[in-house]
Amino acid sequence: MTKVTNKVMSPDEAAHLISDGETICISGLISVLCPEAILTAIENRFCSEGRPNALTVFTPIRVGWGPNTGFEHLAHKGLLKRVVSGTYASKESPRLDEMINANEVEAYCF
Numbered sequence: 001m002t003k004v005t006n007k008v009m010s011p012d013e014a015a016h017l018i019s020d021g022e023t024i025c026i027s028g029l030i031s032v033l034c035p036e037a038i039l040t041a042i043e044n045r046f047c048s049e050g051r052p053n054a055l056t057v058f059t060p061i062r063v064g065w066g067p068n069t070g071f072e073h074l075a076h077k078g079l080l081k082r083v084v085s086g087t088y089a090s091k092e093s094p095r096l097d098e099m100i101n102a103n104e105v106e107a108y109c110f
Contacts, residue, residue: 012041015041015042020053026057036073042073042079053079057071060086062086072093081105081106083096083105087109
């Protein structure tokens with residue numbers, strides 16, 4: 001884990017702090033407080049560098065309000081290892097739903 005000395009940073013800087021295999025928590029729900037810019041930066045970094053990979057994501061409720069938002073930014077084979085959420089919605093996260101159904105990512109619903 002990287003020590004953070006500056007608490008104000010860009011989404012790209014935040015995405016570069018996440019190492020392979022780490023666990024992140026998204027405390028926003030649906031579209032309220034969803035860290036859309038940071039999720040986009042994580043997706044962009046993964047698509048260009050292949051990192052971070054094998055992430056575990058915890059969230060109390062689904063994240064995103066439609067295709068290409070929220071969880072969908074993380075729905076890339078290899079980026080996610082495990083997702084723990086209070087709910088999932090196929091219409092809001094169709095790519096993640098496909099990954100779960102294909103056993104490409106561990107998914108738990110509590």
